[in-house]
Amino acid sequence: MARPLAALPKAHLHLHFTGAMRHATLVDLAARHRAHLPEALQADWPPRLSAADERGWFRFQRLYDIARSVIRTEDDLRRLVRETAEDERAEGSGWLEIQVDPSGYAAYFGGITSVAELVLDAAAEAAAASGVGIGVIIAANRTKHPLEARTLARLAAGLAGHGVTGFGLSNDERRGKAADFAPAFRIAARAGLLAVPHGGELAGPESVRACLDELNADRIGHGVAAARDQELAERLAARQTTLEVCPASNVALGIAASPADVPLRILLDAGIQVALGADDPLLFGRRLVAQYEQARQVHGLPDETLADLARMSVRGSAAPPPVRARLLTGIDAWLAAPDPHRLPAPGNALTG
Numbered sequence: 001m002a003r004p005l006a007a008l009p010k011a012h013l014h015l016h017f018t019g020a021m022r023h024a025t026l027v028d029l030a031a032r033h034r035a036h037l038p039e040a041l042q043a044d045w046p047p048r049l050s051a052a053d054e055r056g057w058f059r060f061q062r063l064y065d066i067a068r069s070v071i072r073t074e075d076d077l078r079r080l081v082r083e084t085a086e087d088e089r090a091e092g093s094g095w096l097e098i099q100v101d102p103s104g105y106a107a108y109f110g111g112i113t114s115v116a117e118l119v120l121d122a123a124a125e126a127a128a129a130s131g132v133g134i135g136v137i138i139a140a141n142r143t144k145h146p147l148e149a150r151t152l153a154r155l156a157a158g159l160a161g162h163g164v165t166g167f168g169l170s171n172d173e174r175r176g177k178a179a180d181f182a183p184a185f186r187i188a189a190r191a192g193l194l195a196v197p198h199g200g201e202l203a204g205p206e207s208v209r210a211c212l213d214e215l216n217a218d219r220i221g222h223g224v225a226a227a228r229d230q231e232l233a234e235r236l237a238a239r240q241t242t243l244e245v246c247p248a249s250n251v252a253l254g255i256a257a258s259p260a261d262v263p264l265r266i267l268l269d270a271g272i273q274v275a276l277g278a279d280d281p282l283l284f285g286r287r288l289v290a291q292y293e294q295a296r297q298v299h300g301l302p303d304e305t306l307a308d309l310a311r312m313s314v315r316g317s318a319a320p321p322p323v324r325a326r327l328l329t330g331i332d333a334w335l336a337a338p339d340p341h342r343l344p345a346p347g348n349a350l351t352g
């Protein structure tokens with residue numbers, strides 16, 4: 001027994017839209033729409049992936065695209081967001097930032113603007129029902145033309161203050177240079193959105209540097225490559241740039257050979273702000289609490305450090321001040337509660 005990690009208040013800053021879907025919901029929606037799912041998304045779920053080579057990454061992308069294709073109606077989309085909020089609440093997450101590239105859903109929903117507006121409406125509805133605050137990150141795709149990213153940035157900027165809290169850049173960082181997307185990030189920054197590109201996952205430290213230098217990143221998706229570069233790690237620490245570290249994703253995609261190889265302790269020891277995330281639980285089989293469990297069990301982090309990780313997730317978020325204050329107070333209370341490990345045995349308590 002130890003302090004329950006689902007009861008630790010936290011924020012979840014790295015979760016993709018389709019990737020957040022429950023597996024049972026994927027299977028159900030596929031049946032309803034008579035969409036074929038490969039075995040890796042049915043009997044052999046969760047799929048075995050490895051992006052150490054490009055074939056593995058394409059396999060991951062292909063499975064993601066298939067999963068996304070079952071979201072076809074407004075009810076499907078609202079269900080995904082509602083269930084995600086319920087799952088977040090069950091895992092102690094009081095604030096969620098969910099990433100969506102509206103162009104991936106545009107075909108079934110009449111274009112990127114109507115997708116974005118529907119996602120925001122579904123998020124507001126799910127937040128009210130669950131009590132979990134939700135911010136939406138509009139994310140562009142690195143493998144597409146930078147002009148598409150600019151269009152998405154203008155869309156995101158127009159929805160700042162209506163539930164969009166950040167602008168992201170996802171997909172294969174080995175293609176698509178960060179600098180090409182600088183104009184899009186400037187549009188988002190002028191609207192007050194957080195800059196949250198992916199970097200330092202599939203590529204090395206230079207990709208994290210490009211996110212800082214070219215995109216003025218407030219946070220970085222993954223960024224684990226910074227563990228291999230001391231100068232960069234010092235810079236991230238000094239700049240207080242939060243890295244959204246997703247341990248289960250890193251292992252599933254072959255970024256880390258094993259859970260112990262995720263450089264969590266190196267990053268923390270360097271003084272870097274780290275927020276744990278699940279990335280795509282639909283494909284990696286683990287939600288948010290499992291990331292904290294791994295930090296405890298594999299990396300041996302004590303409850304004080306796990307509470308710090310939760311605090312860093314809140315501080316790196318776009319959550320409004322009252323939500324931040326409530327979560328930070330809750331984290332203090334979680335840590336102040338007695339550790340079940342250190343409680344005296346019942347007999348001692350009675351006689352002593």
Ligand SMILES: [Zn+2]
Pocket residue numbers: 014016170198221279
């Ligand atoms: Zn991601």
